[in-house]
Amino acid sequence: MLNKRFWQRLIPNRKAPTRQSDACFWQVDIHSHLIPNLDDGVSDPDEAVTCLKQLADWGIRKVITTPHVSRDWYPNTTTAIQEGLAALQTIIAEHELPITVDVAAEYLLDDFFPDRLNTGDLLTFGAQRYLLIETGWSAPPLHLDDILFRIQTRGYTPVLAHPERYKYYHDNKQALTQLRETGCRLQLNWMSLTGRYGSSVEKQARHLLHEHSIDFIGSDMHKPSDLNTMERLLNPTDLKLIAEQPLLNQSLID
Ligand SMILES: [Fe+2]
Numbered sequence: 140m141l142n143k144r145f146w147q148r149l150i151p152n153r154k155a156p157t158r159q160s161d162a163c164f165w166q167v168d169i170h171s172h173l174i175p176n177l178d179d180g181v182s183d184p185d186e187a188v189t190c191l192k193q194l195a196d197w198g199i200r201k202v203i204t205t206p207h208v209s210r211d212w213y214p215n216t217t218t219a220i221q222e223g224l225a226a227l228q229t230i231i232a233e234h235e236l237p238i239t240v241d242v243a244a245e246y247l248l249d250d251f252f253p254d255r256l257n258t259g260d261l262l263t264f265g266a267q268r269y270l271l272i273e274t275g276w277s278a279p280p281l282h283l284d285d286i287l288f289r290i291q292t293r294g295y296t297p298v299l300a301h302p303e304r305y306k307y308y309h310d311n312k313q314a315l316t317q318l319r320e321t322g323c324r325l326q327l328n329w330m331s332l333t334g335r336y337g338s339s340v341e342k343q344a345r346h347l348l349h350e351h352s353i354d355f356i357g358s359d360m361h362k363p364s365d366l367n368t369m370e371r372l373l374n375p376t377d378l379k380l381i382a383e384q385p386l387l388n389q390s391l392i393d
Contacts, residue, residue, distance in 0.1 A: 161197075161198045162197055162198055162373040162378060163194075163197045163198040163199050163373075164198065164378075164382065165356055165381070165386055165388035165389060166198060166199060166200045166201065166388065166389055166392060167199070167200065167201045167202075167203065167388040167389060167391045167392055168194060168199050168201070168202045168203065168357055168358050168388075169203045169205070169243075169264065169269075169271070169298075169326065169355050169357045169388060169391070170203075170205050170245065170271060170300060170301075170326060170328070170355075170357025170358060170359045171190070171202060171204045171205060171357070171358050171359060171360045171361075172204065172205070172206060172207070172245075172359075172360070172361045173187045173190055173191065173202065173204040173227065173240075173360070174187070174204055174206055174220070174223035174224065174226075174227055174242070175187060175223070175226075175227075177206040177207075177213070177215050177219065177220065177223055178206045178207040178213045178215070179207070179213075179361060180206070180360075180361045180362070181361070181362060181363075184226075184227075184230045186362065186363050187227060187230060188230060188231075188234050188236070189363040189366075190360055190362075190363055190365075190366070191231065191236050191238055191240070192234075192236060193363075193366050194238065194358070194360075195236055195237050195238040197373065199238060200237075200238060200239065200392065201238065201239045201240070201241065201391065201392060201393070202238060202239070202240045202241070203240075203241045203242065203243050203264045203391070204224075204227070204240060204241075204242055204243075205242070205243050205244055205245040205271050206220050206223070206242075206244055206245065207244070207245050207247065208220075208244045208245065208246050208247065209246070209247035209249050209251075210247075210249055210250070210251040211249070212247075213247075215244070217244075217260055217261075217262060220242055220244060220262060221242065223242070224240065224241070224242040227240055228240060239393070241264065242262060243262045243263055243264040243269075243270075243271055244261075244262045244271065245271045245272070245273055245300055246261070246270065246271065246272050246273070247272075247273055247274075247275070248272055248273070248274050248275075248280045248283070248286055249275075249280075252286070253286070253289070256286075256289060256290060256293060259293070261295070263295060264391065265387075265390065265391050267296040268294055268295045268296060269295075269296050269297075269298045269324065270290060270295040270296065270297050270298060271298050271300055271326070272290075272297055272298065272299060272300065273299070273300045273301070274299075274305065276304075276305070276306075277307075278307055279305070279307065283318075284321065287318065287321060287322070287323050288321070291322050296322070296324060297322070297323045297324065298323070298324040298325075298326050298354070298355060299318065299323050299324070299325055299326065300326050300328075300357070300359070301326065301327065301328040301331065301357075301359060302315050302318075302325045302326075302327075302343075302347065303327060303328070303331050303340050303341075303343040303344040303347055304328065304331065304336055304340050304343075306339065306340075308343070309339055309342075309343050312343075312346060315347065315352065316350070316352065319352055319354075324354035324355060324387070325347065325352055325353055325354050325355070326353075326354065326355040326356070326357050327344055327347060327348070327353045327355070327356050327357070328344075328357060328358070328359045329356055329357070329358055329359075329369060329372045329381075330358070330359065330360075330365065330368050330369055330372070331343075331344040332344050332345070332348075332372055332377050332380075333368050333369070333371040333372055335368050345380075348380045348381070348383070348384065349380075351383060351384055351385065352384075353381075353384040353385075353386065354384070354385060354386065354387050355386065355387055355388055356381055356384070356386060356388060
């Protein structure tokens with residue numbers, strides 16, 4: 140159980156939660172894989188319901204779920220993603236879950252992304268047209284700065300998913316600072332703080348938090364088995380670190 144006085148010190152105008160279920164004060168989750176059979180996320184409606192139920196119980200009111208989109212691994216079309224959303228909304232209504240769901244996507248910046256950008260066939264979220272992007276694990280794309288610039292000149296706001304997980308930035312922390320200075324928002328995975336992706340990723344995540352460089356927090360949850368790991372974040376020390384960030388999640392509440 141979280142300490143009530145802790146919350147009153149942390150967020151003076153916010154009513155202190157009386158249950159751990161209220162812990163996720165950011166209320167909007169912007170990164171997950173909860174549409175069955177589109178990617179490596181949940182594989183059936185029951186798994187989606189299990190995940191959404193727990194997120195709602197932790198205080199998440201709205202989920203913007205983000206299927207992978209890439210040419211080679213997950214060639215999901217915008218139509219297929221929107222159809223998946225409609226099916227998920229039906230499931231939520233049937234189960235009377237106290238949560239709303241919208242959809243965007245997590246776009247891999249592969250060689251085919253520039254064509255997609257040119258056609259404008261992109262799913263975004265929020266009034267700022269936030270565009271969730273990820274880069275390859277072995278190296279960032281060539282001319283990343285140029286791609287980010289083109290994204291912005293077309294009226295989108297790039298949001299780099301889990302910057303702490305890219306090991307090629309672990310010894311070059313300044314690179315992420317520079318990306319942020321050029322207008323790219325940074326989205327931390329909350330499981331990174333639990334050691335789920337290894338100690339070096341956790342260290343980078345904590346560095347970014349101490350620099351107050353995190354614009355969004357996201358679950359990036361794929362399966363119900365992630366829930367046990369995610370619960371470990373819900374401790375006062377880590378929640379305080381998150382509360383100190385210039386988080387934009389709550390700006391997305393309808
Ligand atoms: Fe993801």
